[in-house]
Amino acid sequence: MKLRIFTEPQQGADYQTLRKVALTAEELGFDAFFRSDHYLKMGGVSGLPGPTDSWATLAGLAVETSRIRLGTLVTAATFRLPGPLAITVAQVDQMSGGRIELGIGSGWYENEHTAYGIPFPPLGERFDRYAEQLEIITGLWATEEGSTFSFTGKHYQLTDSPALPKPAQRPRPPVLIGGGGQRRTPQLAARFADEFNLPFASIADSAQAFTRVREACESIGRYASTMRFSVAQVVCCGKDEAETRRRATAIGREPDDLREHGLAGTPDEVAAKIAQFAEIGAERVYLQVLDLTDLDQLELIAAEVGPQV
DSSP: OEEEEEEOGGGTOOHHHHHHHHHHHHHHTOSEEEEOOOSSOOSSSOOTTOOOOHHHHHHHHHHHOSSSEEEESOEETTTSOHHHHHHHHHHHHHHHTSOEEEEEEOOOOHHHHHHTTOOOOOHHHHHHHHHHHHHHHHHHHHSOTTOOEEEEOSSOEEEEEOOOSOOSSSSOOOEEEEOOOSSHHHHHHHHHOSEEEEESOOHHHHHHHHHHHHHHHHHTTOOGGGSEEEEEEEEEEOSSHHHHHHHHHHTTOOHHHHHHHSEEESHHHHHHHHHHHHHTTOOEEEEEEOOTTOHHHHHHIIIIIGGGO
16 A cells, blocks of 8 residues: 555645645655645635646656655646646656656536636536547657657547657556546546546445446456556544644544544554555555645654554
């Protein structure tokens, strides 16, 4: 089981804060640092100093870190055209020496689109565009140097693209697709993804989602064993109940609620629940860290949860 740190900077974090978290995560031996891709805060927080761009952040971290893997959970397909996105991810992968992973989804948060003038089509069209983006991005990366890539879809057309630059990782950076959709999401994951992630779900619901993706793989002749499975869960870990409660209060939550709907409690409690996710096939856990100033929590998890899982 690999433990990865997952941040939500739109809730209020500048680049320097994210840098501290990423460097600490790298020093402590976490497998990866991921961030969300949102332009508007959610809930009753100020969101100050305002949003940061996910790929600008990862470009900076690519040259400020040396080992830890970096990625998005997840980039919104509505935010960027597929050709320029393929260029951006390939460039940041080169900058990192081959440590980038692309999590990508259809986009869902309408308010951030209207707040920043980004078109927000109906759900069916968003998924159609999302599917075309996946085909274009992976197709551009897979095209041999010296050859060209063309694509004719309903929403995007590319003609004789040189399909450059190439990412450092070959044949491509890992692609992550996630979500609880019961039909199109498993189908797209089976076709395009290296990893399937289900965020903020129970063990039972996660198991069902994993099964749907395995069945979608088998339906197109892909071995389900070639897919990695992962979950994302909010984390609130304390050395004892008092510290757990203090950390829960800092993020506006109750310890018992977090135990039921996340990973909370002592290191032993957190490790035990992670083990339950491992039993259903999860190989990675993205630990959603909501208090980005509490680096002591990362130290506790690395020292006392990591060795158990």
